[in-house]
Amino acid sequence: MRRLTAGLFSSVDGVVESPHLWQFDSFDAELGAGMGAMISRVDTVLLGRHGYEEWADYWPRAEASDPFGAFINPVEKFVASRTLSGELGWTKASLMNRPLEDFVRALKQTDGGDIAVCASISLVRQLLFAGLLDSLMLMVHPVVAGTGRHLFEPSDPVTRLELQELTTTSRGNVLASYALRPETSGE
Template sequence: MAKIVVTESVTLDGVMQGLGRMDEDTRGGFRHGGWGTPYMDSAMMEVMGRGMASTGAMLFGRRTYEDFFKVWHGRTDGNPFTEKLDNTRKYVASRTLAQPPSWQNSILLTGDVVQAVEALKKEQDHDIAVLGSGELVRSLLSAGLVDRFVLSIHPLVLGSGRRLFPDDGLLAKFRLVDSVPTGTGVVIASYEVKRE
């Protein structure tokens, strides 16, 4: 049975919105896009590369899937992630996509997302990675489907933006299983979800 492994970059105040680019996610008037870019270093790339190497499939919400497709699909700049992203099975949870996803190896999940992900966990033998996709992550966590978080905790406070864990979320407990500090002050912490 597969595990759902959520990989997120967050600030000290829990913001996950608009990590990579100024225009990545401006919902709610968010003006701090691209906050994570200055913190990228070789230690972070190594940890992320190991995580992607152990991934059997990926699971995205619609917004994150469309952004990843726009940024990563078919790149020829020699980065280490395009080939993995292109060739890995990608599942997309969406209530609004009418067309099948156009990125190769992509499957649109239909019906109830919680039931669909429960079935995926039973079918798969390797980890299923969730990247970004905050709304989807919150749904999966409340349904008890997330097994591990890999959080890249950045040493800054933005004061506004969409957070990974909202104020109205449920109580959840975690156990630290690994941590790696980077040269830029990011701490990559892996937490297993504690089951009561």
């Protein structure tokens, strides 16, 4: 079975939206290496409509020397959307042909490398709470963003996680990977 992963940049106060507005000087080589290790195992990406539209507008025009552009442009991409239709304009991008959770369950049963959720806070949340996300990496930058969307909402259920891996970088970033904690009786 293929693994489903997600990685989100986060501020210390939990903001995961628009990290380009607040991560500036904390991005370092160790963080880049952690991201590189994560994407080296990925051969399929899941995007929401909003993330797809932003990224499809930017990444195809990125410089060829950009490591993330070299990854994201040729990789297979599936987009979850209720409003897009027809052929998508970005290389190897197509719409999911059934509801998100059903699509992901079936995709995880196919052959291939890891599947990564990118550029979609709502997809990460939905797949985590559905029990389909195998690893959630939070890349916490040493900054208080103040405003912006958080990954979790006050109405979310109590959800126990287990730490899979933890790394701290020279500029104070914390890379923490979590999985849903397996249910055990008596808790």
